Amino acid sequence: EAEVAQSPRYKITEKSQAVAFWCDPISGHATLYWYRQILGQGPELLVQFQDESVVDDSQLPKDRFSAERLKGVDSTLKIQPAELGDSAMYLCASSRDRDQPQHFGDGTRLSIL
């Protein structure tokens, strides 16, 4: 079964540094999501793409976070500068289209020192 690929699996960095996460959705999936999951909580949506266009980024802290999906396939989420409160699991999900089930990758665990 095809999977959503994410890298790196773990990232440890100091506050004020820049970090980047990469996601490769399931082949043919037009919709891509980035979620943030704080330990002990459910995931919360940061940004949604339909092909290369942003559908919703209302919950993305745009002063420090950015996301792109330039060719409508893989995507990168960036944080600059990182803050202590950014420590969390960053999950990528994809779906065949907007009204289809969402499938998650195994995430990137970010720790800010």
Next chain:
Amino acid sequence: QQQVKQSPQSLIVQKGGISIINCAYENTAFDYFPWYQQFPGKGPALLIAIRPDVSEKKEGRFTISFNKSAKQFSLHIMDSQPGDSATYFCAALNSGGGADGLTFGKGTHLIIQP
């Protein structure tokens, strides 16, 4: 404002028993309700989902019961096995809204004792 409330926070069930996890929602525009299973260090995996035009959906040992008037839905795991030990999340979506981000509950940590 927590739009999807999940209970219990943790649950211990004997092997072979029935595990029941409940969720309640506030937004009447929600029309898609999936359940996800998450193991430590892994992403959430879709288990089963329901839309409000049916009151129950069963897939193997997993059943969703849906009560539209009460704005509640629940997951039942029959013949619970140690391999079912994981964190379970309910979620909800308004598919007619401007975006498709799932609203998740806070999760239930399920332990199946052998």
